[in-house]
Amino acid sequence: MLKRILILLLAMPLLAQAASSTFSLVDMQGKTHTLAAHQGKWVLVNLWATWCVPCLSEMPELEALSKSRDDLVVLGLAVDGQNPRRVAQFAEKMRVTYPIIAGDEEMAKQFKPRGFPTSILYDRAGNPVLLKEGAITRKEIESALR
Template sequence: MEKKQKRLYLRIAILAVLVAAIVYTIYTTANKNDVKLLKVGDDAPNFSLVDLNGKTHKLSDYKGQGVLLNFWGTWCKPCKKEMPAINDQYKEFKDQGIQILGINIAQSELEVTSFTDKLGVEFPIVIDKTRSVMRAYNVDPLPATILINKDGKIENIITGEMKEKEINQYLNSIKP
C-alpha cells in the first residue's frame, strides 16, 4: 500500500512539472511578439549601464549628440575585427559631438577588460549583464550597431561587421 502511495505522489509531481513547463512555454511564446521591433525613425530606448571604470552612461545624457551603440561579444570574430576600426574613428570623432558606446553582452568584467586592453580600446565599454538593452534594441546576431541622431531617433541599424570607411560615413551621418 505504501509503495503505491509513493508512486502516486511521484507521478503527481512529474505531472505538475510537465504542466508547469507547458504553461511556461506557451506564456513565453505568446509574449515574444509583444517586443516592438525597432526601425529607423523610432525613438531610441533609454538605458543606464556602467562602464569598466565605474561611470554610468545613460542614453538620455547624450541628447544633442550623435551616438553609435555597438553590441558585441569577445567570442564574436567580426566584433574583434571591427573593434580597432571603431576605436580609430572614436579618436577622430570624440570631440565632434559624437559618442560611441561598446555594449558587451553579459560577459564577465575580467573577460571584457582583458579583450579590450589587448585591442587598446579607448571608447567607453559597458556590460549589459541582464541583456535588457540587447532585448530593448532587438539585437541578434552580433555584431550589431545602432546609430542614433542628436534628437534621440534611430538613424540606422547595421547588422554584421563594419569596415572603417563605413564607420566614418555612419558617424558623419549622425554628426550634430
C-alpha cells in the same frame, strides 16, 4: 544618394523596432550612459561578444573613429556575460579606449539584436538613424554622420 534613401526606407521598420531610445548603460568605470546624457552628440551603440570574430575585426575602426570625432560617443556593449574583469582585460588587449559595458544577452535584449555584432547609431537628438547587423565599417558610419 537614391540607393542610400532606399536602404533607409527599407530599414526604418527594423530600426524603429530594434533601437531602444531609453537605454541606461553603466560602463566599466562606473559612468552611466544615456542618450540624454550625450544630447547634442551622435551615439553609436555597438553590441559585441568576445567570441565573435566579426565583432573583433570592427573594433580597431570603431576605436579610430571614436578618437577622431568629438561629436561622436561610441559605446561597446559586451553581450556574452563574461566577468567584468575579463571584459576589461579583453578590451585592453584590443586597445579599446571607448566606454565598454560588461553586459549580457538579457541587457542586449532592449536593442532586439538578431545577431552580433549589431550597431545602432543615434543622431544628435537621440533618434535612431542607422541599424547595422554584422560588421560595420568606419566608412559606413561616417557616411551616416553626413
